[in-house]
Amino acid sequence: MADVKKVVLAYSGGLDTSVILKWLQDTYNCEVVTFTADLGQGEEVEPARAKAKQMGVKEVFIEDLREEFVRDFVFPMFRANTVYEGEYLLGTSIARPLIAKRLIEIANATGADAISHGATGKGNDQVRFELGAYALKPGVKVIAPWREWDLLSREKLMDYAEAHNIPIERHGKKKSPYSMDANLLHISYEGGVLEDTWTEHEDDMWKWTVSPEKAPDAATYIELTYRKGDIVAIDGKDMSPAQVLTELNRIGGANGIGRLDIVENRYVGMKSRGCYETPGGTIMLKAHRAIESITLDREVAHLKDELMPRYAKLIYTGYWWSPEREMLQQMIDASQEHVNGVVRLKLYKGNVIVTGRKSDDSLFDANIATFEEDGGAYNQADAAGFIKLNALRMRIAANKGRKLF
Numbered sequence: 303m304a305d306v307k308k309v310v311l312a313y314s315g316g317l318d319t320s321v322i323l324k325w326l327q328d329t330y331n332c333e334v335v336t337f338t339a340d341l342g343q344g345e346e347v348e349p350a351r352a353k354a355k356q357m358g359v360k361e362v363f364i365e366d367l368r369e370e371f372v373r374d375f376v377f378p379m380f381r382a383n384t385v386y387e388g389e390y391l392l393g394t395s396i397a398r399p400l401i402a403k404r405l406i407e408i409a410n411a412t413g414a415d416a417i418s419h420g421a422t423g424k425g426n427d428q429v430r431f432e433l434g435a436y437a438l439k440p441g442v443k444v445i446a447p448w449r450e451w452d453l454l455s456r457e458k459l460m461d462y463a464e465a466h467n468i469p470i471e472r473h474g475k476k477k478s479p480y481s482m483d484a485n486l487l488h489i490s491y492e493g494g495v496l497e498d499t500w501t502e503h504e505d506d507m508w509k510w511t512v513s514p515e516k517a518p519d520a521a522t523y524i525e526l527t528y529r530k531g532d533i534v535a536i537d538g539k540d541m542s543p544a545q546v547l548t549e550l551n552r553i554g555g556a557n558g559i560g561r562l563d564i565v566e567n568r569y570v571g572m573k574s575r576g577c578y579e580t581p582g583g584t585i586m587l588k589a590h591r592a593i594e595s596i597t598l599d600r601e602v603a604h605l606k607d608e609l610m611p612r613y614a615k616l617i618y619t620g621y622w623w624s625p626e627r628e629m630l631q632q633m634i635d636a637s638q639e640h641v642n643g644v645v646r647l648k649l650y651k652g653n654v655i656v657t658g659r660k661s662d663d664s665l666f667d668a669n670i671a672t673f674e675e676d677g678g679a680y681n682q683a684d685a686a687g688f689i690k691l692n693a694l695r696m697r698i699a700a701n702k703g704r705k706l707f
Contacts, residue, residue, distance in 0.1 A: 312419045
């Protein structure tokens, strides 16, 4: 422990990281630098500065990373139509590589020799933070207090804070019902009644979305403009990446869109039930697939779909900074060169319905696809040879008397 002189702590100012700050000072006898990121979680981050200063921290970093988060992490992920295990839009997962990146950059800038985080030894986040840190600074030391200390309950943390005069708010002994994580892409809920997979989630748990039953009776129509696979305007109004996601969260939440209740497979081996609100991301996924449906070549689209689960797993398990993810990203980004145009959506009581898509780069040819006379654009007689050739291997097997199963 004596070799750690300065450590950069991912610090929220809440109970866990406030205790970690003091614990690092006492256990490692080191200087602590705090880093607080505004990723659009909807909570004030500036109070963390005063709390850190009160605990003797000399170097406090508080940064608004919303634009970088959406531009360099969320948008690239959605170019791949990324979904983990068929449902999860990776709201927590995609935020971790950015935090890891800034922890390392601040460590380099301040001369720190270690970083620290508040992720527990049971979760995925410890893996995501640390894989990112090691990829960007191989020799960095990582301190994960939850794997070292014996403060393994909320009550022990509260007692430690009280004993060491740590500035936190104490509201009795009752445990918070949910473990929550929020950023501009989503808000997650774990723990409490959700640990029983048969118990229905409580309706008052949700923060961003109205229930579909209480959503407006009139549908909301929006038009999204795409340029190279990214949304650049809503209803004709140009917006930055963070502005796009903020507005889609607002519109989607008002229409009951983006609620999810799933059981997922954590990287560390256990199953975990979580509830997620991802209104903007749910809209983005549907719309992006719609604009790709008219602008991507069939085999390119199919190849993307085949590779997407691998790409999603890399993000979920913390390999954003890996060479294989970067290789996949280059391929995905190359596929988006002609993904330009406009998608029209109808939002209604939790549903995202595509009602139109158009693009100057569209591969859809109405003259060929029509059910009416096509003027010779497509010779239907050609299909006979196409079908016979594709049936050849099955015809040969059948002539040999082979059974298909």
